[in-house]
Amino acid sequence: MHNARSRLKWNDWLQQTVxxxxxxxxxxxxxxxxxxMGFYYTFTEWNGLDLNAAKxxxxxxxxxxxxxxxxxxTAFWFTARFTxxxxxxxxxxxxxxxxxxxxxxxxxxxxxxxxxxxxVIGGLLLGYIWYFIYVRGFAAIGEATGWHLFxxxxxxxxxxxxxxxxxxxxxQTSGYMMVIYIAAIIGVPKDLSEAARIDGASxxxxxRSVTFPLIMxxxxxxxxxxxxxxxxxxxxxxxxxxxxxxxxxxxxxxxIYREALTNNRYGLGTAKAMIFFFAVALITVTQVWxxxxxxxxx
Amino acid sequence: xETKPRYxxxxxxxxxxxxxxxLAFLMPFYFLIINAFKKLGAILLNAASLPESWGFGNFxxxxxxIDFPVVFMHSFVVTALSVGCLVVAASMTAYRxxxxxxxxxxxxxxxxxAAMIIPFQSxxxxxxxxxxxxxxxxxxxxxxxxxxxxxxxxSVFLFHGxxxxxxxxxxxxxVVDGCSxxxxxxxxxxxxxxxxxxxxxxLNVLWIWNDYLLPVLVIxxxxxxxxxxVQKFFGQYLRKWDLAMASLTLSTLPVVxxxxxxQKYIIEGITAGSVKG
Numbered sequence: 001m002h003n004a005r006s007r008l009k010w011n012d013w014l015q016q017t018v019x020x021x022x023x024x025x026x027x028x029x030x031x032x033x034x035x036x037m038g039f040y041y042t043f044t045e046w047n048g049l050d051l052n053a054a055k056x057x058x059x060x061x062x063x064x065x066x067x068x069x070x071x072x073x074t075a076f077w078f079t080a081r082f083t084x085x086x087x088x089x090x091x092x093x094x095x096x097x098x099x100x101x102x103x104x105x106x107x108x109x110x111x112x113x114x115x116x117x118x119x120v121i122g123g124l125l126l127g128y129i130w131y132f133i134y135v136r137g138f139a140a141i142g143e144a145t146g147w148h149l150f151x152x153x154x155x156x157x158x159x160x161x162x163x164x165x166x167x168x169x170x171x172q173t174s175g176y177m178m179v180i181y182i183a184a185i186i187g188v189p190k191d192l193s194e195a196a197r198i199d200g201a202s203x204x205x206x207x208r209s210v211t212f213p214l215i216m217x218x219x220x221x222x223x224x225x226x227x228x229x230x231x232x233x234x235x236x237x238x239x240x241x242x243x244x245x246x247x248x249x250x251x252x253x254x255x256i257y258r259e260a261l262t263n264n265r266y267g268l269g270t271a272k273a274m275i276f277f278f279a280v281a282l283i284t285v286t287q288v289w290x291x292x293x294x295x296x297x298x
Numbered sequence: 299x300e301t302k303p304r305y306x307x308x309x310x311x312x313x314x315x316x317x318x319x320x321l322a323f324l325m326p327f328y329f330l331i332i333n334a335f336k337k338l339g340a341i342l343l344n345a346a347s348l349p350e351s352w353g354f355g356n357f358x359x360x361x362x363x364i365d366f367p368v369v370f371m372h373s374f375v376v377t378a379l380s381v382g383c384l385v386v387a388a389s390m391t392a393y394r395x396x397x398x399x400x401x402x403x404x405x406x407x408x409x410x411x412a413a414m415i416i417p418f419q420s421x422x423x424x425x426x427x428x429x430x431x432x433x434x435x436x437x438x439x440x441x442x443x444x445x446x447x448x449x450x451x452x453s454v455f456l457f458h459g460x461x462x463x464x465x466x467x468x469x470x471x472x473v474v475d476g477c478s479x480x481x482x483x484x485x486x487x488x489x490x491x492x493x494x495x496x497x498x499x500x501l502n503v504l505w506i507w508n509d510y511l512l513p514v515l516v517i518x519x520x521x522x523x524x525x526x527x528v529q530k531f532f533g534q535y536l537r538k539w540d541l542a543m544a545s546l547t548l549s550t551l552p553v554v555x556x557x558x559x560x561q562k563y564i565i566e567g568i569t570a571g572s573v574k575g
Contacts, residue, residue: 012398015479019394020406023387023450029432030447031413034424041424051427097319105313113561114320117327120557120564121550122508124525128532129330129546132345132539137329140346171323176568183569232417235510239529256419257511270423277420284415 038277041270048266061271071247072272075255076279082162082251083230083283086169090226091219094174098181099207112182115175123172127239130168131155134240158248161241165249168236173229177222184218185211213296220291228284252276330550334543341539356544363535364527364545370552373507373523375438380445381502384453385495387446392457393487407458413451422515429516436520444516445506453498460494461487497567500560507553524549 042061046054065072097115101108118126134154142150154164188211196206234253237243243250243258250258256276260269333341334356335349360366395403425444434440464487472486510525517523522530528549535541557564 011479016394016398018480019390019483020403023391023446023454024406026387026443026447027410027413027450029428030425030444031416031421031451032409034421034428035413035416037424037427038420048423048426051430097316100312100316103309103312105309105316107313107317111316111320112565113558114323116561116565117554117557118323120504120553122510122525122553124508124510125528125546125550126326128528128542129326129550132333132543133326133329136333136341136345136539140344143344144346171326175323179565179568228415232419234419238510239532253417253419260423266423273417273420273423276417280417281415 038270038274041267042274043271044267046267046270047264048260049264054267057267061268064268065271065275071250072252072255072259074247075250075252078162078249079231079233079252082166082169082233083227085162085166086173086230086233087223087226089166090170090174090177091222093170094177094222095181097174097178098185101178102182102185112175112179115178117175118172119176123233123235124239126168126172127236130164130171131240134164155241156245158245161245161249165233165236165240168240169230169233172236173226177226180218180222181215184215188214213294216291216295220288220295223291224284224288227287228280231280231283252279330543330547333539334547336540336543338538338540341543356540357548360541360544360548363541364531364549365522366527366545366548369522369524369527372521376441376445376513376521376523377503377506379438379442380449380506381499383442383446384449384502385498388450388453388498389457389488389491389495390483391450392454392461393483395454396458396461407454410451410454414455418448418511422511426515435516437517438521441513441517441521444512445502448512449502449505453502456494456498456501457491460491464490493570496563497570500564500567503556504553 041054043056043058044054045057045060101112101115105111121129138150138152138154141147152160154160192214193206193210196210201209232253233251234257237249237251237254241249243254247255252272253276256269256272259272260266329345332348333345335352335354336356340347340349395407429435429440429444432440434443468490469482469486472482477486508525509523510529513521513523513526517526528545531545532542
């Protein structure tokens with residue numbers, strides 16, 4: 001009896017190890033342990049050239065970031081503005097596309113594929129394609145049409161570079177969000193919108209009072225995905241402007257990368273990365289909490 | 299069954315609007331492809347016009363300049379191995395977490411979900427120390443292990459949501475018939491997970507195939523993937539637009555073909571992954 005029970009226990013333990021063990025071991029080594037180490041390196045001077053030598057310096061890195069690193073705060077401010085603009089424009093466009101393509105239009109399945117297409121190509125390659133279009137393509141269109149919009153130095157001034165990156169981000173991401181919105185819109189029970197229609201509600205009123213509240217879960221997900229993607233934007237930034245002109249379009253992610261790998265200040269870079277983590281966590285958790293509150297059941 | 303609305307001028311107007319938007323979305327691909335066929339002089343003269351002839355000279359040069367067959371194979375091997383391991387490891391984990399909800403397993407699931415908000419930048423510098431300590435740099439298996447570590451959170455999350463809705467009866471019947479726990483998973487449960495496995499495969503393929511930063515940090519020159527090769531090309535030959543456009547066309551082609559063949563599953567998979575997850 002005792003023997004059987006201990007064998008059962010041993011079997012259960014073995015199963016736990018076989019099923020959960022390999023993934024967990026790798027996750028610990030690659031994500032959990034480095035993340036924990038980050039808290040330690042935040043308080044050290046660590047040059048990365050000798051990966052093993054880090055000197056404890058207490059609050060020095062944090063003091064330096066908060067008092068003497070205007071470039072980091074420029075990057076922070078740029079990333080914040082970028083995230084707000086990118087999230088709003090992407091989701092408005094995606095929701096509009098979702099509404100349009102659920103209306104029995106001709107070729108709507110082909111259009112879904114077209115709008116989604118930019119997502120399959122990586123941010124870095126997309127950035128290079130658009131770099132070419134901003135530098136050479138727009139000039140050609142501008143010459144042919146005479147439209148001032150195309151003759152602007154799109155990546156050359158802080159203001160245009162900002163909207164230049166927002167434009168590419170929107171072009172890349174809205175198709176993905178559109179797919180999620182389409183699924184949600186199709187899921188809205190038809191009888192509800194028909195009832196509203198019979199009661200004399202206009203198309204806009206039906207959308208605002210029936211469709212919109214019922215697709216709130218999709219809005220939560222899309223806002224979460226766009227916010228966290230925009231806030232972490234790196235590849236597009238690197239290939240489109242490289243942070244330029246000057247540091248005007250440098251994102252936090254690019255700033256951290258350069259601090260560590262160009263300036264060899266790994267300790268300082270890690271400290272920034274930890275501040276970055278808390279910012280990302282705070283923003284996304286607040287956003288999910290705020291929109292979740294507004295979700296309703298059909 | 300609902301009836302199709304009548305064809306009205308409004309509907310026609312919306313159709314027209316959608317097609318114009320679709321054309322605007324395709325515009326970058328137009329620029330990319332036509333300029334891949336042009337000579338540098340023609341690009342500088344007018345980047346919007348069609349090429350005078352459709353020769354493949356640029357592609358030939360770009361093929362050797364970025365060492366396309368080699369970097370393609372590298373990208374392919376890294377992506378296939380990482381995604382294969384991720385599907386097996388994550389589905390096994392999620393299966394156990396759903397069917398044995400001990401305190402430890404519940405906590406573990408929470409940890410996996412919470413880890414999804416950690417930005418890569420917050421992990422990457424200590425990770426460089428870890429990868430050199432465990433001698434993971436410059437090897438295929440090194441980067442594959444990294445991708446498993448970073449991908450497992452989301453994949454477990456997706457499998458977890460799906461497995462919760464799989465009925466237990468089939469598994470109980472198999473146990474009565476004398477199936478071992480491992481055979482049960484592999485022969486009964488895993489095939490049932492096919493829909494969500496497709497989603498997990500697609501999301502991870504798109505991410506890993508296109509990833510740039512992790513390969514820069516852990517593989518460098520020893521094992522160059524496509525994004526790295528293109529980046530290096532742009533660094534060296536800035537403004538050699540003819541070769542640049544040809545190499546970009548070559549590099550984007552595989553994943554675009556992958557998408558066009560599987561677009562139905564990809565779009566369905568993303569829907570399933572985001573709404574039900």
